[in-house]
Amino acid sequence: MESGSIEERECLLPNLKPRHRELLPTPCGPVKQCSELSWLEKIYVSAAILSLLTVLGANIASFVRQNKTETTDLDKEDVAISVIQLIGIVFCIYYVLRGVLQENQQELLAFILSILLLLVRSVVNFIAAEPKEKKAIVIRFACIVAFGVFLMAASLSYLIKRPNFMxxxxxxxxxxxxxxxxxxxxxxxxxxxxxxxxxxxxxxxxxxxxxxxxxxxxxxxxxxxxxxxxxxxxxxxxxxxxxxxxxxxxxxxxxxxxxxxxxxxxxxxxxxxxxxxxxxxxxxxxxxxxxxxxxxxxxxxxxxxxxxxxxxxxxxxxxxxxxx
The missing domain is CATH 1.20.120 (Four Helix Bundle (Hemerythrin (Met), subunit A))
Known part of the structure; x- marks a missing residue:
C-alpha cells in the first residue's frame, strides 16, 4: 500500500525536467545543439544544403566554361549573372543554417526570398537567351528551377509547422x-x-x-x-x-x-x-x-x-x- 501511494504521488508531481538542452553561446548569438534537432529538421537542412551545393556546382561549371570562350557583351552579362547566383547561393547556405539552429524565422524568410529572386532571374535570363545560349545554360537553368521550387516548398512547410520557442x-x-x-x-x-x-x-x-x-x-x-x-x-x-x-x-x-x-x-x-x-x-x-x-x-x-x-x-x- 505504501509503495503504491508513493507511485501515485510521483505520477501527480509535475514534470520539471527541461524539454530541451542548454543553448550554445556563439559570437552570433545562442544556437541549439545539433543533437536537439528533430529528424525532420536534420532531413530539411541536409536536403537544402545538398541542393544548394548542386546548384553551386552547376554555376561554377557554367562560369568556367564562359571564361574559356571569347567574351561578348551577352557573355559578360551571363558571367555577371553567374557571379550574382554564386553570391546568392553562399548566402542561402548561411540563411538556412542560422534559421534552423536559431529558430530564426527572419533568416528563413530571407532564404525563401533569395531563392525566389534567383529563380525569377534565371527564368527571365533563359527566356531572353538565344537558342545557342540556351544550350550552354540549360543544365544550370534546370538545376535552379528544380531545386528552387523544392527548397521554397520545403521551407514554407517548415515555417508553418515549426513554432518559434527560441x-x-x-x-x-x-x-x-x-x-x-x-x-x-x-x-x-x-x-x-x-x-x-x-x-x-x-x-x-x-x-x-x-x-x-x-x-x-x-x-x-x-x-x-x-x-x-x-x-x-x-x-x-x-x-x-x-x-x-x-x-x-x-x-x-x-x-x-x-x-x-x-x-x-x-x-x-x-x-x-x-x-x-x-x-x-x-x-x-x-x-x-x-x-x-x-x-x-x-x-x-x-x-x-x-x-x-x-x-x-x-x-x-x-x-x-x-x-x-
Whole structure:
C-alpha cells in the first residue's frame, strides 16, 4: 500500500525536467545543439544544403566554361549573372543554417526570398537567351528551377509547422525581452540581407562598366569593401549593444543612399539615349530592392538601440547554467 501511494504521488508531481538542452553561446548569438534537432529538421537542412551545393556546382561549371570562350557583351552579362547566383547561393547556405539552429524565422524568410529572386532571374535570363545560349545554360537553368521550387516548398512547410520557442528560451517569460530578441534578430537578418543586395548590385553595375565612367568603376570597386566593413560595424553594434557603432553604421548608409539615387538618374539617361534594357533593368530593380531593405534596416536599428542595456546581451551570451 505504501509503495503504491508513493507511485501515485510521483505520477501527480509535475514534470520539471527541461524539454530541451542548454543553448550554445556563439559570437552570433545562442544556437541549439545539433543533437536537439528533430529528424525532420536534420532531413530539411541536409536536403537544402545538398541542393544548394548542386546548384553551386552547376554555376561554377557554367562560369568556367564562359571564361574559356571569347567574351561578348551577352557573355559578360551571363558571367555577371553567374557571379550574382554564386553570391546568392553562399548566402542561402548561411540563411538556412542560422534559421534552423536559431529558430530564426527572419533568416528563413530571407532564404525563401533569395531563392525566389534567383529563380525569377534565371527564368527571365533563359527566356531572353538565344537558342545557342540556351544550350550552354540549360543544365544550370534546370538545376535552379528544380531545386528552387523544392527548397521554397520545403521551407514554407517548415515555417508553418515549426513554432518559434527560441525567443522564450533566451528572453524568459518577460514579453519585453522576447520582443527585444526578435527585433535584434530582425536587424541582424536585414544587415546580412543588405550586404547580399549590395554585393550583387556592385557586380551587376560593374558588368556594365563600359557605360560608366572610370570614377564610377572605382566607386563600385571600393563599394564592395565598404559594404563588408559596414556590415561588420552593424553586426558588432547589434551583438555588443554599442550605440556609438549604431550611429556610425547609420552615417555610413547616407552616402550609399545618395549614390543609389544618382545611379537611378544615370541609368535612366542610358535607357533613354542608348535604348539598352537588360542590365539596366536588373540594376534599377536591384537599386529599388536595396533602398527598401535599407529603409527597414535603419528603422529597426534605431528601435533596437533604445533597448540596449536592459540585460538581453547578458542573457544571450550567458554561460550555460548561469543564465539569470
Amino acid at each position: 525567443a522564450f528560451r533566451v528572453g524568459g517569460a518577460l514579453e519585453s525581452f522576447q520582443s527585444h530578441y526578435l527585433t535584434l534578430n530582425l536587424c541582424f537578418s536585414l544587415v546580412t540581407f543588405d550586404l547580399q543586395a549590395q554585393l550583387c548590385l556592385c557586380v551587376l553595375l560593374m558588368a556594365g562598366a563600359p557605360q560608366l565612367s572610370l570614377l564610377h568603376a572605382i566607386i563600385l570597386g571600393v563599394g564592395i569593401f565598404w559594404a563588408l566593413f559596414k556590415a561588420v560595424i552593424g553586426l558588432v553594434a547589434i551583438l555588443k549593444e554599442k550605440k556609438p557603432l549604431v550611429w556610425m553604421f547609420l552615417v555610413q548608409n547616407l552616402p550609399e543612399l545618395v549614390y543609389l539615387g544618382y545611379l537611378i538618374y544615370l541609368i535612366s539617361r542610358v535607357w533613354i539615349y542608348e535604348r539598352t534594357y537588360v542590365l539596366e533593368a536588373g540594376a534599377v530593380t536591384g537599386i529599388l530592392i536595396s533602398l527598401t531593405i535599407k529603409v527597414g534596416l535603419l528603422v529597426s536599428m534605431v528601435r533596437i538601440s533604445h533597448c540596449f542595456g536592459q540585460g538581453l546581451h547578458e542573457r544571450m551570451f550567458a554561460v550555460p547554467g548561469t543564465r539569470p
